[in-house]
Amino acid sequence: AQxxxxxxxxxxxxxxxxxxxxxxxxxxxxxxxxxxxxxxxSRQMILVIRQEAYKQQNATExxxxxxxxxxxxxxSLKISDSQLGDTAMYFCAFILASGTYKYIFGTGTRLKVxx
Amino acid sequence: SAVISQKPSRDICQRGTSLTIQCxxxxxxxxxxxxxxQPGQSLxxxxxxxxxxxxxxxxxxxxxxxxxxRPNLTFSTLTVSNMSxxxxxxxxxxxAPSGAVTGELFFGEGSRLTVL
Numbered sequence: 001a002q003x004x005x006x007x008x009x010x011x012x013x014x015x016x017x018x019x020x021x022x023x024x025x026x027x028x029x030x031x032x033x034x035x036x037x038x039x040x041x042s043r044q045m046i047l048v049i050r051q052e053a054y055k056q057q058n059a060t061e062x063x064x065x066x067x068x069x070x071x072x073x074x075x076s077l078k079i080s081d082s083q084l085g086d087t088a089m090y091f092c093a094f095i096l097a098s099g100t101y102k103y104i105f106g107t108g109t110r111l112k113v114x115x
Numbered sequence: 116s117a118v119i120s121q122k123p124s125r126d127i128c129q130r131g132t133s134l135t136i137q138c139x140x141x142x143x144x145x146x147x148x149x150x151x152x153q154p155g156q157s158l159x160x161x162x163x164x165x166x167x168x169x170x171x172x173x174x175x176x177x178x179x180x181x182x183x184x185r186p187n188l189t190f191s192t193l194t195v196s197n198m199s200x201x202x203x204x205x206x207x208x209x210x211a212p213s214g215a216v217t218g219e220l221f222f223g224e225g226s227r228l229t230v231l
Contacts, residue, residue: 045222
Protein backbone atom coordinates (compact mmCIF):
# COMPACT_ATOMS: atom_id res chain seq x y z
CA ALA A 1 0.00 0.00 0.00
CA GLN A 2 1.09 3.52 -0.73
CA UNK A 3 1.54 6.16 1.96
CA UNK A 4 2.31 9.87 1.93
CA UNK A 5 3.83 11.64 4.91
CA UNK A 6 4.09 15.34 5.59
CA UNK A 7 6.01 15.87 8.80
CA UNK A 8 5.49 19.63 9.13
CA UNK A 9 1.96 20.41 10.36
CA UNK A 10 2.60 24.16 10.35
CA UNK A 11 5.18 26.51 8.93
CA UNK A 12 5.60 30.23 8.56
CA UNK A 13 7.75 32.35 6.31
CA UNK A 14 8.37 36.03 5.86
CA UNK A 15 7.08 37.64 2.73
CA UNK A 16 9.64 37.49 -0.12
CA UNK A 17 11.58 34.69 1.58
CA UNK A 18 11.90 31.09 0.45
CA UNK A 19 10.33 28.12 2.20
CA UNK A 20 10.51 24.38 1.62
CA UNK A 21 7.73 21.97 2.49
CA UNK A 22 8.67 18.33 2.97
CA UNK A 23 6.94 15.21 1.73
CA UNK A 24 7.96 11.59 1.73
CA UNK A 25 6.08 8.68 0.27
CA UNK A 26 6.27 4.95 0.11
CA UNK A 27 5.43 2.70 -2.79
CA UNK A 28 6.76 -0.40 -4.45
CA UNK A 29 5.56 0.78 -7.86
CA UNK A 30 7.77 2.54 -10.39
CA UNK A 31 5.22 4.49 -12.42
CA UNK A 32 3.33 7.16 -10.57
CA UNK A 33 2.60 10.86 -10.31
CA UNK A 34 3.22 13.19 -7.42
CA UNK A 35 1.38 16.42 -6.79
CA UNK A 36 1.28 19.41 -4.55
CA UNK A 37 -2.15 20.93 -4.04
CA UNK A 38 -2.91 24.21 -2.34
CA UNK A 39 -6.05 24.80 -0.28
CA UNK A 40 -6.48 28.50 0.61
CA UNK A 41 -8.79 29.50 3.45
CA SER A 42 -11.73 29.55 0.99
CA ARG A 43 -11.19 25.77 0.80
CA GLN A 44 -11.10 25.22 -2.97
CA MET A 45 -8.07 23.10 -3.67
CA ILE A 46 -6.00 23.80 -6.73
CA LEU A 47 -3.06 22.07 -8.31
CA VAL A 48 0.28 23.75 -7.68
CA ILE A 49 2.68 21.41 -9.40
CA ARG A 50 2.93 17.88 -10.77
CA GLN A 51 5.83 15.47 -11.23
CA GLU A 52 5.96 12.28 -13.26
CA ALA A 53 8.07 9.62 -11.59
CA TYR A 54 9.81 8.66 -14.83
CA LYS A 55 11.14 12.19 -15.29
CA GLN A 56 14.43 12.97 -13.60
CA GLN A 57 14.08 16.68 -14.15
CA ASN A 58 12.39 18.51 -11.31
CA ALA A 59 9.14 20.25 -12.19
CA THR A 60 8.95 24.02 -11.98
CA GLU A 61 5.98 26.38 -12.15
CA UNK A 62 6.99 30.01 -11.78
CA UNK A 63 7.88 30.51 -8.08
CA UNK A 64 7.14 26.88 -7.24
CA UNK A 65 9.62 24.08 -7.76
CA UNK A 66 10.09 20.58 -6.45
CA UNK A 67 13.04 18.53 -5.36
CA UNK A 68 12.15 15.02 -6.46
CA UNK A 69 14.44 12.30 -5.19
CA UNK A 70 13.02 9.01 -6.39
CA UNK A 71 15.46 6.72 -4.61
CA UNK A 72 14.85 8.48 -1.32
CA UNK A 73 11.11 8.72 -2.05
CA UNK A 74 11.16 12.39 -1.25
CA UNK A 75 9.17 15.16 -2.93
CA SER A 76 9.63 18.59 -1.38
CA LEU A 77 8.08 21.84 -2.55
CA LYS A 78 10.06 25.05 -2.64
CA ILE A 79 8.24 28.35 -2.75
CA SER A 80 10.44 31.28 -3.72
CA ASP A 81 9.64 34.94 -3.14
CA SER A 82 6.73 34.00 -0.86
CA GLN A 83 3.63 36.12 -1.18
CA LEU A 84 0.74 36.70 1.21
CA GLY A 85 -1.50 34.84 -1.21
CA ASP A 86 0.58 31.71 -0.67
CA THR A 87 -0.95 31.36 2.78
CA ALA A 88 -2.80 28.06 2.59
CA MET A 89 -2.82 24.41 3.47
CA TYR A 90 -0.53 22.44 1.16
CA PHE A 91 -1.16 18.78 0.45
CA CYS A 92 1.29 16.36 -1.07
CA ALA A 93 -0.42 13.61 -3.06
CA PHE A 94 0.35 10.44 -4.98
CA ILE A 95 -1.40 8.39 -7.62
CA LEU A 96 -0.33 5.42 -9.62
CA ALA A 97 0.02 6.00 -13.34
CA SER A 98 -2.57 3.35 -14.08
CA GLY A 99 -5.37 5.88 -14.51
CA THR A 100 -7.39 4.91 -11.45
CA TYR A 101 -7.24 8.40 -9.90
CA LYS A 102 -7.08 6.84 -6.45
CA TYR A 103 -5.25 9.63 -4.72
CA ILE A 104 -3.28 9.20 -1.52
CA PHE A 105 -3.02 12.54 0.27
CA GLY A 106 -0.66 13.58 3.01
CA THR A 107 -2.00 15.22 6.14
CA GLY A 108 -1.07 18.68 4.93
CA THR A 109 1.18 21.54 5.96
CA ARG A 110 -0.39 24.81 6.99
CA LEU A 111 1.76 27.62 5.63
CA LYS A 112 1.43 31.17 6.82
CA VAL A 113 3.20 33.96 5.00
CA UNK A 114 3.96 36.88 7.29
CA UNK A 115 3.98 40.48 6.16
CA SER B 116 -10.42 23.06 -16.54
CA ALA B 117 -13.71 22.72 -14.68
CA VAL B 118 -15.76 24.94 -12.42
CA ILE B 119 -17.50 23.05 -9.64
CA SER B 120 -20.33 24.34 -7.50
CA GLN B 121 -21.27 22.62 -4.29
CA LYS B 122 -24.36 23.18 -2.17
CA PRO B 123 -24.73 23.72 0.71
CA SER B 124 -21.44 25.36 1.56
CA ARG B 125 -22.10 24.67 5.22
CA ASP B 126 -24.84 23.34 7.42
CA ILE B 127 -25.55 22.44 11.01
CA CYS B 128 -27.50 19.22 11.36
CA GLN B 129 -29.14 17.28 14.13
CA ARG B 130 -28.08 13.79 15.04
CA GLY B 131 -30.08 11.14 13.20
CA THR B 132 -31.02 13.29 10.24
CA SER B 133 -29.75 13.07 6.66
CA LEU B 134 -28.35 15.75 4.38
CA THR B 135 -27.82 15.74 0.64
CA ILE B 136 -24.93 17.62 -0.91
CA GLN B 137 -25.11 18.65 -4.54
CA CYS B 138 -22.23 18.98 -6.98
CA UNK B 139 -22.68 20.73 -10.31
CA UNK B 140 -19.92 20.92 -12.92
CA UNK B 141 -19.84 23.41 -15.77
CA UNK B 142 -18.82 20.75 -18.30
CA UNK B 143 -19.32 17.07 -18.88
CA UNK B 144 -16.81 14.98 -16.99
CA UNK B 145 -16.34 11.26 -16.93
CA UNK B 146 -14.70 10.93 -13.57
CA UNK B 147 -16.28 12.41 -10.44
CA UNK B 148 -15.31 11.69 -6.87
CA UNK B 149 -16.45 12.43 -3.33
CA UNK B 150 -13.91 13.04 -0.57
CA UNK B 151 -14.16 13.59 3.15
CA UNK B 152 -11.80 15.92 4.95
CA GLN B 153 -12.09 15.54 8.71
CA PRO B 154 -10.77 18.30 10.95
CA GLY B 155 -7.00 18.26 11.02
CA GLN B 156 -6.81 15.21 8.82
CA SER B 157 -6.11 14.38 5.23
CA LEU B 158 -8.57 13.87 2.42
CA UNK B 159 -10.11 10.44 2.20
CA UNK B 160 -11.85 9.13 -0.89
CA UNK B 161 -15.40 8.04 -0.14
CA UNK B 162 -16.43 6.84 -3.57
CA UNK B 163 -16.28 7.29 -7.31
CA UNK B 164 -19.60 8.47 -8.71
CA UNK B 165 -20.41 6.54 -11.86
CA UNK B 166 -22.88 7.90 -14.37
CA UNK B 167 -25.81 5.58 -14.84
CA UNK B 168 -24.64 2.94 -12.40
CA UNK B 169 -23.93 2.43 -8.73
CA UNK B 170 -21.05 4.31 -7.18
CA UNK B 171 -17.82 2.52 -6.35
CA UNK B 172 -17.14 2.80 -2.64
CA UNK B 173 -13.80 2.68 -0.87
CA UNK B 174 -13.09 0.49 2.07
CA UNK B 175 -14.86 1.75 5.17
CA UNK B 176 -17.65 3.52 3.28
CA UNK B 177 -21.00 1.92 2.46
CA UNK B 178 -23.90 2.83 0.25
CA UNK B 179 -26.44 2.81 3.07
CA UNK B 180 -24.53 5.53 4.89
CA UNK B 181 -23.37 7.54 1.86
CA UNK B 182 -25.77 7.01 -1.02
CA UNK B 183 -24.59 8.71 -4.20
CA UNK B 184 -26.46 9.59 -7.34
CA ARG B 185 -25.01 10.56 -10.72
CA PRO B 186 -27.85 11.08 -13.18
CA ASN B 187 -25.67 12.70 -15.86
CA LEU B 188 -22.13 13.80 -16.64
CA THR B 189 -22.42 17.20 -14.95
CA PHE B 190 -24.20 16.49 -11.67
CA SER B 191 -23.91 14.30 -8.61
CA THR B 192 -25.26 14.16 -5.08
CA LEU B 193 -23.89 12.68 -1.89
CA THR B 194 -26.21 11.99 1.01
CA VAL B 195 -24.88 11.59 4.53
CA SER B 196 -27.49 9.43 6.25
CA ASN B 197 -28.43 9.04 9.89
CA MET B 198 -25.75 11.51 10.89
CA SER B 199 -23.76 11.41 14.10
CA UNK B 200 -21.21 13.91 15.45
CA UNK B 201 -18.47 11.75 13.91
CA UNK B 202 -19.78 12.75 10.49
CA UNK B 203 -18.85 16.37 11.12
CA UNK B 204 -16.46 17.06 8.30
CA UNK B 205 -15.89 18.84 5.03
CA UNK B 206 -17.18 16.91 2.04
CA UNK B 207 -15.53 17.66 -1.27
CA UNK B 208 -16.63 16.94 -4.79
CA UNK B 209 -13.84 16.59 -7.33
CA UNK B 210 -13.59 15.84 -11.03
CA ALA B 211 -10.97 14.82 -13.54
CA PRO B 212 -11.91 16.55 -16.80
CA SER B 213 -10.85 15.00 -20.06
CA GLY B 214 -8.11 17.07 -21.62
CA ALA B 215 -6.73 18.15 -18.28
CA VAL B 216 -3.18 17.41 -17.26
CA THR B 217 -2.95 13.72 -16.52
CA GLY B 218 -3.96 13.01 -12.97
CA GLU B 219 -5.08 16.51 -12.10
CA LEU B 220 -8.20 16.86 -10.01
CA PHE B 221 -10.44 19.89 -9.77
CA PHE B 222 -12.26 20.45 -6.50
CA GLY B 223 -15.38 22.19 -5.33
CA GLU B 224 -15.19 24.53 -2.37
CA GLY B 225 -16.55 21.84 -0.12
CA SER B 226 -19.53 21.44 2.19
CA ARG B 227 -18.77 21.86 5.88
CA LEU B 228 -21.17 19.80 7.97
CA THR B 229 -21.49 20.10 11.71
CA VAL B 230 -23.59 17.46 13.44
CA LEU B 231 -24.87 18.24 16.91
